[in-house]
Amino acid sequence: MSDPLPEPLYVPALCLVVLVGIAGSGKSAFAARHFRPAQVVSSDACRAMVADDERDQSATQAAFEVAHLVIRHRLARGLLTVVDATNVEPAARRPLLELAAEYDVPAVAVVLDLPEQLCVRRAGERASRPVAAGVVRRQYAQLRAGVPTLAGDGFAAVHVLRSAAEVDAATVATRRSAVDRRDEHGPFDVIGDVHGCREELEELLDRLGYVLHRDEAGRPVGARHPAGRRVVFVGDLIDRGPDPAGVLRLAMGMAATGDALAVAGNHEHKLVRALRGAGPGGRVKVGRNLARTLELLVAEPEGFLAEAFAFCARLAGHLVLDGGALVVAHAGLKEAYHGRDSGRVLAFALFGDTTGERDEYGLPVRLPWAEDYRGRAMVLYGHTPADEHEWVNNTLCLDTGCCFGGALTAVRYPERELVSVPARREYFPPVRPLRDPAWPRPQQEPSQREPRAS
The missing domain is CATH 3.60.21.10 (Metallo-dependent phosphatases)
Structure with a gap:
């Protein structure tokens, strides 16, 4: 007998989905597999948009200004929006929660909480933009400190995936609001x-x-x-x-x-x-x-x-x-x-x-x-x-x-x-x-x- 399929990760049909995970955890691949390209606002894509190079960290502030502007306009139009960024620091999540509240939509966190060593290896093996092991470990420490507080931060729901197998098996389904x-x-x-x-x-x-x-x-x-x-x-x-x-x-x-x-x-x-x-x-x-x-x-x-x-x-x-x-x-x-x-x-x-x-x-x-x-x-x-x-x-x-x-x-x-x-x-x-x-x-x-x- 085959194992039962896992329950889908339900998200409201109109909401702000905030992906949370360190470099190498597979956030971008997860977003691409479960959401349409137009629904995903990627910090890397915004960095490339303003600096012609998604690796240019000097363009990070400008990239997030663009990302927040796009998020604002999508939520104003009543469109489901997914934020593809590390979002491991409370300071990064706070403006996203404020945008969701401003437009009266729930915010849902999807946390890719994969083992540290797996993410260090994946991030270092990237062909286009490898990330140093020290950076990944610092992000991991921030993630470990932040995961227990996510529900209290104001997220309507928090979904945590703790292994590569869970990420691979996950499915996402939208659920209409009662209204x-x-x-x-x-x-x-x-x-x-x-x-x-x-x-x-x-x-x-x-x-x-x-x-x-x-x-x-x-x-x-x-x-x-x-x-x-x-x-x-x-x-x-x-x-x-x-x-x-x-x-x-x-x-x-x-x-x-x-x-x-x-x-x-x-x-x-x-x-x-x-x-x-x-x-x-x-x-x-x-x-x-x-x-x-x-x-x-x-x-x-x-x-x-x-x-x-x-x-x-x-x-x-x-x-x-x-x-x-x-x-x-x-x-x-x-x-x-x-x-x-x-x-x-x-x-x-x-x-x-x-x-x-x-x-x-x-x-x-x-x-x-x-x-x-x-x-x-x-x-x-x-x-x-x-x-x-x-x-x-x-x-x-x-x-x-x-x-x-x-x-x-x-x-x-x-x-x-x-x-x-x-x-x-x-x-x-x-x-x-x-x-x-x-x-x-x-x-x-x-x-x-x-x-x-x-």
């Missing part, structure tokens, strides 16, 4: 903030043409459209309304059968953090809304809370759909963040473009990002409730405050047709009135306006 669902095509029905309003959600799904499926107890556990349409929830399924558990049960059932997609809202994000106990941002303060939701989830049959946690924990911060023509994010998303996956992007998607200040109602002040939006993708979102919303530069907010006594609203994509159902009552008093004369609405050209929801 990249470009191969998911419509038609979609994008639904605004539900906030526990299960009855209104059932009514809205019925008006949209979905057939509800119920369990033995009569509870809705799924819904399917006869024409194959699918729902996309903009987040904030829970809290405030009367039945957050029922809304989760229905949304989870639809997601499990492929009839719905969903993004995380700030309320799901807080629920996950509360159930984990702690995490980025520290321990969660459980207010009355979240406390009530937790009580209702705990009261459900055994296993439901764990299923709800797993569902919410898997939700992406935003989704790029339909070949990039549609982006759904809870609080909206500017074009530079579409398809990117970082803490900064997640914060924008969950909370919007906040200033850190509070308005007269004690709510966060948010900048009107949609007024400056000129992106190709339609952006559909929620988070900021009002009695009605209008299209602004191919973006639309769908939160019409159902839990506050407003309505639950959906938009049919790509038709841009609005459908809404009124709330049965006010379940939770709004901090800011849904129709607030002091709250400025964006001004639009007549051609941008859309008809009111039905």
Whole structure:
């Protein structure tokens, strides 16, 4: 029986791959075997570009200036990029990690940690540019000191290959980010903030043409459209309304059968953090809304809370759909963040473009990002409730405050047709009135306006 093939080294489809290894470890051969030539930014090639000689060490600073410029432009365009250099010193890796953070892509280290003597021999036998044994040994000492700290340096993943056999057997595979669902095509029905309003959600799904499926107890556990349409929830399924558990049960059932997609809202994000106990941002303060939701989830049959946690924990911060023509994010998303996956992007998607200040109602002040939006993708979102919303530069907010006594609203994509159902009552008093004369609405050209929801 043959030995099983090793697991591929998975890297995100959009990321910065940083090769780390001393001279003679085979970095350039590894890059050439696993990546396209255009994806690889080589320090030796850049040195040759600026000095006509890849061995000219006096051109090293200029070579890395060129390399960093190329990396910057590739990441700005959303292209996977591989850095072929020794990168054994923290000072060499630091600007690469900063570039990855600037463009909101993960950095992945692939370390070729081969035996010192093997690399000394290989480097000395090079026909075109042999490297002295002392240089290789110095690089090896730097590598040994740096490998244990790589994960803490800020790399999203660190793959270490410790022998020539491991390097030869290695394969590399790309894995799409959770936000990249470009191969998911419509038609979609994008639904605004539900906030526990299960009855209104059932009514809205019925008006949209979905057939509800119920369990033995009569509870809705799924819904399917006869024409194959699918729902996309903009987040904030829970809290405030009367039945957050029922809304989760229905949304989870639809997601499990492929009839719905969903993004995380700030309320799901807080629920996950509360159930984990702690995490980025520290321990969660459980207010009355979240406390009530937790009580209702705990009261459900055994296993439901764990299923709800797993569902919410898997939700992406935003989704790029339909070949990039549609982006759904809870609080909206500017074009530079579409398809990117970082803490900064997640914060924008969950909370919007906040200033850190509070308005007269004690709510966060948010900048009107949609007024400056000129992106190709339609952006559909929620988070900021009002009695009605209008299209602004191919973006639309769908939160019409159902839990506050407003309505639950959906938009049919790509038709841009609005459908809404009124709330049965006010379940939770709004901090800011849904129709607030002091709250400025964006001004639009007549051609941008859309008809009111039905």
